[in-house]
Amino acid sequence: MAEKTLHDGRWALTGAALDRLLERLDADRETAAARYEELRARLRALFEWWGAQDASALADRALDRLAVKLLEGTEIGATQLAAYVRSVAQHVLFEWRREESRQEKAVRDVPLNEPVTEDELAALDRCLERLEADDRKLILEYYEGTHKATRQRLAEKLGVTPTALRIRAHRLRQRLRDCVGKA
Amino acid sequence: MAVERFPNPDASLARQFLLGKLSAEASEQFETRLLEDAELFELVQAVEGDLLDELARGELAGDDRNAMVARASRRPGHARFAQVMTERAGTEKPQTFARIALIAIAALLVIVVGAVLMNRRQPQESPTRPPVVASTMQPAGTPEKVAAITLALASTRGAATPTNKLTLDPDTTRVAITIRLHPADRYARYDVALVGNAPVWRGTLTTDTNELMVSVPAASLQAGRYRIEVAGINGNDRDDLGEQELLITR
Numbered sequence: 001m002a003e004k005t006l007h008d009g010r011w012a013l014t015g016a017a018l019d020r021l022l023e024r025l026d027a028d029r030e031t032a033a034a035r036y037e038e039l040r041a042r043l044r045a046l047f048e049w050w051g052a053q054d055a056s057a058l059a060d061r062a063l064d065r066l067a068v069k070l071l072e073g074t075e076i077g078a079t080q081l082a083a084y085v086r087s088v089a090q091h092v093l094f095e096w097r098r099e100e101s102r103q104e105k106a107v108r109d110v111p112l113n114e115p116v117t118e119d120e121l122a123a124l125d126r127c128l129e130r131l132e133a134d135d136r137k138l139i140l141e142y143y144e145g146t147h148k149a150t151r152q153r154l155a156e157k158l159g160v161t162p163t164a165l166r167i168r169a170h171r172l173r174q175r176l177r178d179c180v181g182k183a
Numbered sequence: 184m185a186v187e188r189f190p191n192p193d194a195s196l197a198r199q200f201l202l203g204k205l206s207a208e209a210s211e212q213f214e215t216r217l218l219e220d221a222e223l224f225e226l227v228q229a230v231e232g233d234l235l236d237e238l239a240r241g242e243l244a245g246d247d248r249n250a251m252v253a254r255a256s257r258r259p260g261h262a263r264f265a266q267v268m269t270e271r272a273g274t275e276k277p278q279t280f281a282r283i284a285l286i287a288i289a290a291l292l293v294i295v296v297g298a299v300l301m302n303r304r305q306p307q308e309s310p311t312r313p314p315v316v317a318s319t320m321q322p323a324g325t326p327e328k329v330a331a332i333t334l335a336l337a338s339t340r341g342a343a344t345p346t347n348k349l350t351l352d353p354d355t356t357r358v359a360i361t362i363r364l365h366p367a368d369r370y371a372r373y374d375v376a377l378v379g380n381a382p383v384w385r386g387t388l389t390t391d392t393n394e395l396m397v398s399v400p401a402a403s404l405q406a407g408r409y410r411i412e413v414a415g416i417n418g419n420d421r422d423d424l425g426e427q428e429l430l431i432t433r
Contacts, residue, residue, distance in 0.1 A: 049201065
């Protein structure tokens with residue numbers, strides 16, 4: 001008999017179910033924990049891309065559901081885990097929409113028209129200063145040269161593919177965004 | 184354009200996925216891959232960041248813009264960062280509603296004034312009108328009489344277009360030429376040349392909007408055909424953005 005509880009219409013994870021999920025992700029406990037976090041991050045992004053606003057909570061709910069299914073003995077082929085996780089996530093999304101009818105609120109006002117303030121620019125400048133000189137130069141050139149041919153030339157100058165350039169810019173963008181968020 | 188910008192097939196797929204353009208079956212396959220492929224997942228995040236930047240620069244329109252506005256609403260911090268970074272890098276600022284409204288009002292005024300004046304002077308004019316907005320205006324409180332014309336440069340690029348015409352009255356003192364750029368053509372500087380039988384004017388301009396303004400003395404423009412040439416410049420890179428023909432009559 002699977003250890004599970006149903007609380008307010010939501011599955012709650014038990015220790016045994018979590019253990020079962022971690023075992024399924026990897027035999028090594030630490031590696032399994034890392035893979036759990038990776039999967040949670042991707043699920044969270046998937047829920048956001050699907051239009052859900054409570055993406056973190058829904059990612060947790062999907063993983064809880066997966067863990068309980070595994071504990072119940074559901075067989076999932078070695079190459080089928082991702083497809084199974086996706087189907088669980090989609091089911092969770094449908095439930096969430098039914099429960100809350102939140103999809104009508106999905107688009108809220110975005111401050112696209114508010115002028116950028118001097119404080120925001122100053123915070124960004126401080127964060128840019130914390131980057132290595134090469135990284136700072138790269139991200140500024142990436143933003144200054146938005147034309148396809150210009151970015152192609154920047155990639156060639158750096159000796160990387162356009163996709164690799166995009167990934168490097170993305171990682172720098174993440175660092176800056178995190179930095180500005182803490183400023 | 185999307186394929187050109189993203190020669191990597193996965194990047195192109197990511198863009199279509201984020202803009203809601205994949206079929207249900209293709210989306211399901213793509214989402215399943217996303218959950219097991221760390222590199223693909225990071226690439227989608229990177230493409231999403233680029234799309235938010237494009238939104239901040241005002242480069243998206245129609246369904247693409249709507250899709251990204253919806254995404255921005257779920258990632259307000261990311262969308263705001265795109266705006267701030269775009270501002271800092273000196274690329275195009277977001278198109279505010281106020282700016283769009285001002286441009287629309289200005290264009291409407293020019294159309295109305297131009298139509299009234301042209302109708303008064305040339306009631307027999309052919310119904311085939313060039314794709315331009317033209318007028319002759321007397322700025323209040325100044326002795327100068329300005330003839331203004333707007334050329335939609337990029338929208339007609341690569342296509343055969345009717346000649347843009349501007350009639351100068353004998354007392355016109357100055358000609359103001361507004362060049363409307365394609366929203367995707369964002370550059371730090373623009374090299375603009377007005378050329379007749381010989382160069383009339385050449386200069387390097389910057390802009391915070393989609394428009395460039397060239398103002399020359401009316402006396403420098405005799406009746407005849409002229410050509411406006413525009414190139415975008417970023418650093419040492421120069422891209423020809425197109426040209427438009429202008430017919431001056433007196």
